Amino acid sequence: MDKKVNIALVGVGYWGPNLLRNFFQLDSVSVLAVCDLKQENLDKMKKFYPAVNFTKNYEDLINNPEIEAIVIATPVHSHFALASKALENNKHVLLEKPMTSTAQEAQRLIDLAKAKNKILMVDHTFLYTGAIKKIKEMIVNNELGDLYYFSSQRINLGLIQEDVNVAWDLAVHDLSIMDYLIGEVPDRVSAIGTAHLGKNKEEMMHIMLRFNHRFSVYIFVSWLSPLKIRQMMIGGSKKMILYDDIEPVEKVKIYDKSVTLNYDTNNMFWPLYREGDTYIPKLDQKEALKTECEHFIDCIINNKQPLTDGAAGLKIVKILEAINLSLEKNGAEVNI
Amino acid sequence: MDKKVNIALVGVGYWGPNLLRNFFQLDSVSVLAVCDLKQENLDKMKKFYPAVNFTKNYEDLINNPEIEAIVIATPVHSHFALASKALENNKHVLLEKPMTSTAQEAQRLIDLAKAKNKILMVDHTFLYTGAIKKIKEMIVNNELGDLYYFSSQRINLGLIQEDVNVAWDLAVHDLSIMDYLIGEVPDRVSAIGTAHLGKNKEEMMHIMLRFNHRFSVYIFVSWLSPLKIRQMMIGGSKKMILYDDIEPVEKVKIYDKSVTLNYDTNNMFWPLYREGDTYIPKLDQKEALKTECEHFIDCIINNKQPLTDGAAGLKIVKILEAINLSLEKNGAEVNI
């Protein structure tokens, strides 16, 4: 590992410091510069990373020819401008989720990255966790049988955001997980939500995605819950999975439970319930963000396609746009 | 309490035996007869209640002039026929939930009971629990502040029913609780659901009720969950409540948590989160069904209006009808 990849980071508010810490610890990386509009955010980082250059001017990153890649952890409305400038200046880009404010912006970034032959990756962190990798493996091996549903609850108190509704903040995680696990694009979406607090961005939302077969995705997200819940269920004709991300160790439980319908000659049915053992697999404990940062660097060095590339980011933004449209129509179904 | 009220019961399949056991234990009640179409259901009860008359013929109950009241715990499609016959023959009626298959039927039972001056009560059991009584008390005392939402999850594996969808089986509990706690009729409902198993009755459903002010009710019901969850959250501007009916003792938790928005002169907001102590009130431990059975007898003897009277039952059936209509329209909002 002779040569190090020189990177810079823009945005060290809430999530950026985690990215900074992980990239800083990689032997294959040299963090040259960090940019943020707020001096106080920079000051907090300076003490821990005295050798890094700190700046409030994004141009300093763009104009530095040594910087090969830029990690963008700023609010979503700034993603397109920052990322397109970076790509135009031949820098690889890792973008915080959601990728952009519109599908059109996302498509333009994909085109630009392709034209410049640069890596464009989106930070869909959960796809790098041991839990999701394990569940993906089970689905690939058809251990669940025919899939019935994917149902997720991601609720807590805050952090309420000003410029987006709760789907763009929280459901983006569920959508990216769903997209990875199911590997199919939904047909239609219905979303119902409410803005309780007097601003016009929904703080609670129920989302349902339908596919062109008997499979559905339900997502409940909220910024107004007294409890923090991160619970996902995946039901199949053979087994069912519970993924509870709050659990410190036993995050994934596989229930050997199922229900199927039998029909008699009069077309009357009776349900067959089957309940067997439950199984809690040992998961890879490595920090997902570390895996993801390594993957970004690996893609740069070896010119690989990221698991969470621009196309993956775009699919999620398209669904988020459809969600907003359904909200406007009071929950009516919208084609994606 | 010299005189005993003579009652009979029809339907001792799944829920009926619980009603029978509770009525049997009341000193103010004499259970004269039990009716069921299935001999095996009758046989199971005979050993424990040797002094009771058992019959497969509902007419035996109707024609017995000593029987003053009939408790009906049969499938919903039979409720109207059985209850109207009982009322016409001057017998008080306690009806299992949901009250009837249609709002029209419910209204006719209400009218009939009024004409005959008989008690008509619906078994909305949860309203008689210590937990709901406590929560009602807190709302009446305005301890929660302005109400933001009521969100409920009632999911488990089975028991899938043949003639109704999951809302008519499970959401009826949440709707009756909501109606009692909130005391206001919702304006509109949206419901999205799926029938995964190949029959045409939804086994999973998301329901949202909207009111003519900033308050919403969310209900998630499912027969296809590996986990049994009975969790209700009520959020207000001052406090939030979690009601977890699976918890053996600590069913109600009151969180001194809230979030409000402040606005500055530029109309920018910042959320204020407040988190204080949590409080778990001691609840009345009496079996709700016992309280309810006593209430029915008390209403008969003292000619009182039941807490869960025909009007309460009708309100829920109207909402269930609107839910079915919204389902047909793929989740579009329906006026109630």
Place this chain on the structure above:
Amino acid sequence: MDKKVNIALVGVGYWGPNLLRNFFQLDSVSVLAVCDLKQENLDKMKKFYPAVNFTKNYEDLINNPEIEAIVIATPVHSHFALASKALENNKHVLLEKPMTSTAQEAQRLIDLAKAKNKILMVDHTFLYTGAIKKIKEMIVNNELGDLYYFSSQRINLGLIQEDVNVAWDLAVHDLSIMDYLIGEVPDRVSAIGTAHLGKNKEEMMHIMLRFNHRFSVYIFVSWLSPLKIRQMMIGGSKKMILYDDIEPVEKVKIYDKSVTLNYDTNNMFWPLYREGDTYIPKLDQKEALKTECEHFIDCIINNKQPLTDGAAGLKIVKILEAINLSLEKNGAEVNI
């Protein structure tokens, strides 16, 4: 199963009604009579079992030649007198735990039962649960490897008893389970405890049993805990088991975890921790008491030796006597 076994029950205070309900439901049993010194206890039962004879006089049971077996659920100090009278009069006996107040009494009952050729069984209910049967099966199949320890916690608020300390009330369960699972008699016992409330019977106690090899049993019992805990851990060189009887469904968890020591040439060790999957077996859900009642009747009809016979009861009483002796010696080790 033409002929029914005629039985009678003495003691319907706290636990007796459960035995009565289970025996009453067995097709192979006819419950002829119930005896209790308190009229109110008898009155509570009369309404539910109108065909049974109720009496305050134990002689009525003894003198009834139709009664073949007597179930004794009275306080422990009365066990010997009631059971010996029953055996002398040629009746089979099922005795509540602990078997007797002294080992000497237990031995005399064993001898008497043998002389009279009657069944003598002790109600060690837990041995008939699906959980313990599953754990026993795993130990027999050597799935845990070498056993390191058995550690149990059985604590709650009350019910404080007047005539015995907490070990005779609660630890008796752990001791009977341990005896069944391990199948070896401990050598020595240490017990430390305190009587906090001003009477001279310990309400909290720690008990340790030692065997003639590297295996230990720890038991913590208390009547003074705000929480109810029923938690047992069994550790082996290959796997570890948690049995949590408070859990409604997932009572037994099998951890593929272990720790072993490796030594280098300097006799320095380093521990090897191994952590794999966790597994929750589906358990037989049948009520343990029902299984036990059936077993008692089966032993009578077919002249079998009960799983929890007098010898099993005696072993536990011997340990309880040694515990009391260690308590008197402030926790010093006592040989059993």
Place this chain on the structure above:
Amino acid sequence: MDKKVNIALVGVGYWGPNLLRNFFQLDSVSVLAVCDLKQENLDKMKKFYPAVNFTKNYEDLINNPEIEAIVIATPVHSHFALASKALENNKHVLLEKPMTSTAQEAQRLIDLAKAKNKILMVDHTFLYTGAIKKIKEMIVNNELGDLYYFSSQRINLGLIQEDVNVAWDLAVHDLSIMDYLIGEVPDRVSAIGTAHLGKNKEEMMHIMLRFNHRFSVYIFVSWLSPLKIRQMMIGGSKKMILYDDIEPVEKVKIYDKSVTLNYDTNNMFWPLYREGDTYIPKLDQKEALKTECEHFIDCIINNKQPLTDGAAGLKIVKILEAINLSLEKNGAEVNI
């Protein structure tokens, strides 16, 4: 806060890095040097603290006149030698727990600190948590009534240590908490334990402390549990507390539960159980170690007596010595 306190740290294996991180973040502190015998431990720290001097030679710390205080986070057997050298060279000392290997060593350090007029503090971290501060406050305000018992369970899988038994590693936390909360010195101790793994240091231990009145302390510690449990109960005549350190938020639960005995004229008792509400106080969320590090610096600057001074450390070492003696005597009571 013009002048900064210059400190150095020795030992950055398991716990030291946490101390280093906290001291490094304090504005009132300048970390001049870090010492460790292992190069790999130093290398891990170098990347994060490039401005700090790293050395394998403790003399470099001692001989540096700018270093005012030394934080010692090495194995216990080295504590006395390192701390006495630091004190002799006029440096303040913060010592990892347990303070020393023997009470004699602890006493000599106390004497030395006094002679040199230097701060000597022991890292009993839990005393600086919001949870323990809250419980202390309740006991001081007599909210629990007369104290009955303090019962603690601190069990997990590993980390098995070579040179001490599990009490010196884990029970030291419970003992220091108990000492702080109760404020009284126990009279006698009994300890029973076993070394299952073939070395001669106990991996599981039950400890009981007795006082000169009706109050007892029970501690169960283990390195061999498949589950990690950190659960402490404190029972009083008015209320009971559960402190569960595994809970992320609801660490302290206060149960308005109690049991008292009433006596009639025949000196027969009947227990009175009282069960009221449960209350979960909001706790100070600040990292305990940060509070502790600030306290150490405050004591240095303002010449204050630390809350966890040498005398507090000595008391715990004395109890640990008595525990070892009781173990040798197979659990016999030992005076402290």
